[in-house]
Amino acid sequence: MLRKSNSTIQYNLSDQYLGEKILLIISGSFIGINFLALNLQRNDMTISAWSHFGIWILCSWFGNWLLNRFLPKRDHFLFPIVMFLTGWGLILIDRLAPIFAERQSVWVTISVGAMLLVAMFPHTLRWLRQYRYILLLVGLLLLVGTIFLGTNPSGSESAPQLWLGFGIVFFQPSEALKIILVAFLASYLAEQYPIMRTEMPGISRTRLMFSPRVFGPILLMWGLCVLILVWQRDLGTAILFFGVFILLLYVASGSNLILISGLLLVIAAGLVAYRAFPVVQLRMDIWLNPWPEADGRAFQIVQSLLAFGSGGIFGSGVGQGSPTYIPVVHSDFVFSALSEEWGLLGIVAVVACIVVLVSRGLQIAVRQQQRPFMAFLGVGLSVLLALQSFMIMAGVLKIIPLTGVTLPYLSYGGSSLLASFVIVGLLLRLSAVEKLS
Amino acid sequence: MKLSLEVNRLATGLLIAFSVVTITAAYWAVVGPDTITQRQDNPRLVEQEGQIHRGDIQDRNGTTLVTSIENSDRSVSRHYLFPEMNSALGYASLRYGVSGAESAFNSILRGDDLGKDFFDQLAGSLLHRAQRGSDIRVTLDLDIQKTAVDAFGNFHGSAVVIEVPSGAILAMVSLPTFDPNTLDADWEDLTRADGNPFFNRALQGGYQPGGVLQTPLLAAALLADYPIDNKLANVAEPVQIDKLTLRCLETPLNTSLSLAQSYAFGCPFPFENLILNLGSNRIQQAFKTFRFSEPPTLPGYVILPADETNQTTITPTSDASDYLANALGQGRITVTPLEMAVFTAAILNDGNAPTPYTLFQIHRSDRGQWIDAIPSNTTIPLMTASVSHQVRDLMKIALATGAVQAMQRSELDNVGGHIAVAYTGDSTQVWFIGFAGLQSNSGVAMALVLESTDGTDQVAEIGESILATAISKVK
Numbered sequence: 001m002l003r004k005s006n007s008t009i010q011y012n013l014s015d016q017y018l019g020e021k022i023l024l025i026i027s028g029s030f031i032g033i034n035f036l037a038l039n040l041q042r043n044d045m046t047i048s049a050w051s052h053f054g055i056w057i058l059c060s061w062f063g064n065w066l067l068n069r070f071l072p073k074r075d076h077f078l079f080p081i082v083m084f085l086t087g088w089g090l091i092l093i094d095r096l097a098p099i100f101a102e103r104q105s106v107w108v109t110i111s112v113g114a115m116l117l118v119a120m121f122p123h124t125l126r127w128l129r130q131y132r133y134i135l136l137l138v139g140l141l142l143l144v145g146t147i148f149l150g151t152n153p154s155g156s157e158s159a160p161q162l163w164l165g166f167g168i169v170f171f172q173p174s175e176a177l178k179i180i181l182v183a184f185l186a187s188y189l190a191e192q193y194p195i196m197r198t199e200m201p202g203i204s205r206t207r208l209m210f211s212p213r214v215f216g217p218i219l220l221m222w223g224l225c226v227l228i229l230v231w232q233r234d235l236g237t238a239i240l241f242f243g244v245f246i247l248l249l250y251v252a253s254g255s256n257l258i259l260i261s262g263l264l265l266v267i268a269a270g271l272v273a274y275r276a277f278p279v280v281q282l283r284m285d286i287w288l289n290p291w292p293e294a295d296g297r298a299f300q301i302v303q304s305l306l307a308f309g310s311g312g313i314f315g316s317g318v319g320q321g322s323p324t325y326i327p328v329v330h331s332d333f334v335f336s337a338l339s340e341e342w343g344l345l346g347i348v349a350v351v352a353c354i355v356v357l358v359s360r361g362l363q364i365a366v367r368q369q370q371r372p373f374m375a376f377l378g379v380g381l382s383v384l385l386a387l388q389s390f391m392i393m394a395g396v397l398k399i400i401p402l403t404g405v406t407l408p409y410l411s412y413g414g415s416s417l418l419a420s421f422v423i424v425g426l427l428l429r430l431s432a433v434e435k436l437s
Numbered sequence: 438m439k440l441s442l443e444v445n446r447l448a449t450g451l452l453i454a455f456s457v458v459t460i461t462a463a464y465w466a467v468v469g470p471d472t473i474t475q476r477q478d479n480p481r482l483v484e485q486e487g488q489i490h491r492g493d494i495q496d497r498n499g500t501t502l503v504t505s506i507e508n509s510d511r512s513v514s515r516h517y518l519f520p521e522m523n524s525a526l527g528y529a530s531l532r533y534g535v536s537g538a539e540s541a542f543n544s545i546l547r548g549d550d551l552g553k554d555f556f557d558q559l560a561g562s563l564l565h566r567a568q569r570g571s572d573i574r575v576t577l578d579l580d581i582q583k584t585a586v587d588a589f590g591n592f593h594g595s596a597v598v599i600e601v602p603s604g605a606i607l608a609m610v611s612l613p614t615f616d617p618n619t620l621d622a623d624w625e626d627l628t629r630a631d632g633n634p635f636f637n638r639a640l641q642g643g644y645q646p647g648g649v650l651q652t653p654l655l656a657a658a659l660l661a662d663y664p665i666d667n668k669l670a671n672v673a674e675p676v677q678i679d680k681l682t683l684r685c686l687e688t689p690l691n692t693s694l695s696l697a698q699s700y701a702f703g704c705p706f707p708f709e710n711l712i713l714n715l716g717s718n719r720i721q722q723a724f725k726t727f728r729f730s731e732p733p734t735l736p737g738y739v740i741l742p743a744d745e746t747n748q749t750t751i752t753p754t755s756d757a758s759d760y761l762a763n764a765l766g767q768g769r770i771t772v773t774p775l776e777m778a779v780f781t782a783a784i785l786n787d788g789n790a791p792t793p794y795t796l797f798q799i800h801r802s803d804r805g806q807w808i809d810a811i812p813s814n815t816t817i818p819l820m821t822a823s824v825s826h827q828v829r830d831l832m833k834i835a836l837a838t839g840a841v842q843a844m845q846r847s848e849l850d851n852v853g854g855h856i857a858v859a860y861t862g863d864s865t866q867v868w869f870i871g872f873a874g875l876q877s878n879s880g881v882a883m884a885l886v887l888e889s890t891d892g893t894d895q896v897a898e899i900g901e902s903i904l905a906t907a908i909s910k911v912k
Contacts, residue, residue: 251443294478306479308462309469320565322481344466351459358451362444369440379444386451393458397465 016076017068023080024060031056031087034318038095041319052094055105056087059112067428070120075431077360081353082424085409086111086417088350089334093412095319096337097330100412107414111421118425125429128183129373139180142173147231162234163415172415174237178244179422182380185245189252190372196253235273235280236403240388242266247383248376287401300327304396307333307340315343330412332404336396350410351393357424358386364431371433378430381423487512487531490802491546492570494526494538496579497605497797502526503539511567517617521586524637525577525609528617533624537637538575538795541737545799546570574798574807576605584906585610588899594866594887595638596899597778598907601872601880603814604782604791606735607907608883609775611638640738643771644886647859648686648703649868650766653780655700655831657723658711659824665696672699674706678762681860686893701835703857705765712764720764727783727819732776733793736812766859777870777884780819784832785872785882788825789816829853832871851880852904856893865891869900873908881907 035053039045060083067079086108094101118124128135142164150161153170163170224241246262273280282297290298290305303326310321323329323337330337338346365378388405395402406416465473474481490513494503502522505513515529527537535543543549548570560566585596585608598608615627615634627634636642658665673692676683686703696707712720724730762768775793783790792815798807820828832853854871867887874880885900 247447251440251447254443294476302478305465305469305473306476306481308465309472309474310479310481312466312470317565322484325480339462339466344463347462347466348459351455355452355455359448362448366441366444375440379440379447383447383451386454390451390454390458394454394461397458397461399457399461 017072020064020076020080023077024064024083027080027084027087028057028060030084031091034088034091035094037318038091052090052101052105053087055109056083056090059083059108060087063112063116066116067119071428071432073432073434074119074428075360075364077356078424078428078431081357081360082409082421085350085353088338089410089412089417091318092334092337092410093330095341096324096334097412100330103414104412104417107417110414111418114418115421115425115428118422119428119432121429124426125374125377125433128377128426129187132180132184132187135180136184139173139177143177146173162237170414172413174234175415175419178237178241178384179381179419179426181241182244182248182384183377185248186373186376186380189248189376193252193372193376196255234404235283236391236405239266239403240384240391240405243387243391244380244384247387248380251379252376283401283403287398290398300333301396301398301402303327304333304336305398307336308397311340311343311346313344315339315341315346317341331406332392332402332411333396334411335393335407338410354386354389354408358382358389360431361385361427364427368430368433374430374433378427381426385420385423483531484512488567489513489547490567490569491515491529491539492548492572492800492802494546495572495574496522496582497574497576497607498578499574500579502575502577502579513567515617519579519583520616521583522577522579523617524611524614524639525582526575526617527637528615528620530617530620532621536635537738540739541735542573542796543737545573545796548802551801551803569802571802572800573796573810574800575795576600576607576797577609577795578607578907578910581608581903581907581910582610584608585899585903586612588902589887592887592895592899593632593889594885595642595774596883596885596903597639597774598881598883598903599778599782599791599793600911601782601874601882602786602789602791602816602878603811604779604793604816605797605811606793606795607881607911608903609639609795611636611640611642637739638886639774640735642773642886644773644866644868645859645861646766646770646772646777646857647866647868648683648705648766648857649772649777649855649859649870649884650764650770651700651703651705651708651857652784652828652832652855652870653724653727653729654708654711654720654764655696656727656784656820656824656828657715657720658696659827660723660726660820661715661719663696663711663715668693668695669699669707669710672702672704672707676705676709676761676765678765678767681767683765683767686856686858697831700831700855701838703855708765709761712761717760717764727780728790728817729770729772729776732773733779733790735775735793735795738795766857774884774886777868778882781870781872781884782882783817783819784825784828785874785880786816786825786878787822788818788820790819791816829872829874836871851875852908854900854904856896856900858891858893864889867891867893867896869896871900871904873904875908875912879911881911883907 361382
């Protein structure tokens, strides 16, 4: 009986290995064909034109091999999906801003390495919980550092100074902080959630929810986000932090009031910010009606919508569209570029990948329900990916005001890519933890 | 700990959010191509337009005049190979549109007129094939055009040469002109340049006719059986119109000449006599018969409406001198070089005005052979054959014995013409209309006008060189 059970497990594992391999091969085929089309279009079939694809293959193969060896019982969807999206991102950056493609390839290598380290290191989760205050402090210090030492890789003084520069390498502390913050919150909620869920005789649940113990951290978090908004003019990160926090708190407490009060606070902050900050006012105005200023302040969002319209259902094909009319297309507007050249089919594929990625993350979290820290960490990381993706996708489609966040795995940006891979590394690690009965 | 419910709700909320993203993207993808992407400020439209491979333009002998070259960025540049052809061919610019032949045959050159079946369209769309237009061959002749432009030198003005009896335009010159290869860069300067280089004088130039109306007046006299051979005393007598004094182009040695004889010397007095004797109604009727009220058009080209520029009514007003001024070509009547060229062609063609055209053949990019695009040969009778023969003979005499010495040296046979001066304010233009015949009613006819000069010798020299080249090319 035992032998039979072992062979079933082995059969299932090898089946999953094969499934992951097939997904990677399909991804590789798609990426390879698109690189071929791009190189043919450029009439450049030199080895250097294939270098990015070569790096992708090496990262995929090596990552798969190492994960099979050291983390066999993991979720077998996560790695192929993020590699698929990353490969697609490499094509996009090579096509949109070739001068950044080499740097992005290096970041892919570093990020995959970081993901493997995080996923395979046995004490990752324990250290994350144990040293949460130190990590949070470091994260906040780095963030505060940008207020005084912040810079922008473009060198522009008027652009948001969200990076710390180390020679030719630039790092955005808010990317690291968002993971630290999720880990910190997961740890905090793992301790607090029993109180949130307890029915106390004589004390209403609403009153409990709005007690300083529960509501205090919400206000604290809101305050932190407002500070980021005020000092750094980083609307995207502020909303992202606050959104993840509220959603995580909702999952922990199960209270709809959290969602409502969170939403009201966002609206209140938004109204104040609209009055106080020209950048917020600009984004709101062009969101409400971009057309009168299509050639001026709303140029970027109008060009983005034109890209969606031009792509149609099938897209123009890689290198065949004109997405470069959108300023900073390789960073904030990579989703619009993708829609122009791969059409609605490409959009559906990317959204489906993100949805599968997030749903796998949430499944991993639910599997660890008996370990609150891991469960909240899984939910937090998944929500982080989902919210960030939604904010930029909806922003470039004019569903919500534009917030300058990157599209995970697809946009250009080393810090963002590194953070996104670390998130997957953590999810892989979580998925490999045996479920408690 | 049980989180399933909240996580499920969260997952549902996220799923709805991503569905909204997908539905919105689908909305723009489906509705966008017919709405938002058609906005005038969509740079993709310009880019798409710039990738259209316009067909080549060749002259009647197959020499390529204009060609399209694809650049590395997939945009297509238009190259105009002969500066002499510029005024006739116009320009095609992404920024400033099209003009001239480029405008007249725009849909053919762009390929808009090509009916494509479903599979062709699908293949074109999937393989991102740029739209490719047809090549065209125009009736213009590079050699004649070159001769004309060279002969003009620094003069401003216009010339139109027509093949008779077909009506094919062999040359169409308008000077000053522009270089379409550098149009985008030069545009601002060109719009401020003297002489308005964008103005196609051959088709749009409403010139004062002056003495060039003597030929139609002669034809009107013949149609009315007016005695043109009766001698008149002192034909060199000047004619006064307001402050303007009209004189013979060259005073004849013997001033007792008939109307027919004085025509060669461009004397206005006998024509004043004719106008007063015939009366306004008969002259007006004759001008109507000659179609001066409906000047010829060139299919596709921009020609200003007759009712705005070509004033053709010579009905006397209360002021008698106004009527006389109009009939003598010094009033409100204006004519274009094309109009006078067609009238001259009618004189060579037994009184029948050919319909002018410039499109000769079309070559579709996906087909092997050239297909004729010549319009059906319709002519408009302007005068009887006998009247046209008489006028033709008088024009031959005018060149042989008349005011213009330069044309008397001509080695051309069967050539006739008339030179005239017109006055506009302080400026003077000099006209030449003429023909060179081959046999019967075939040959070439032309009209030529030089601005800001009264140099009859120069106009005669230019006219002669153009006629000589043109007749040698159509032989």
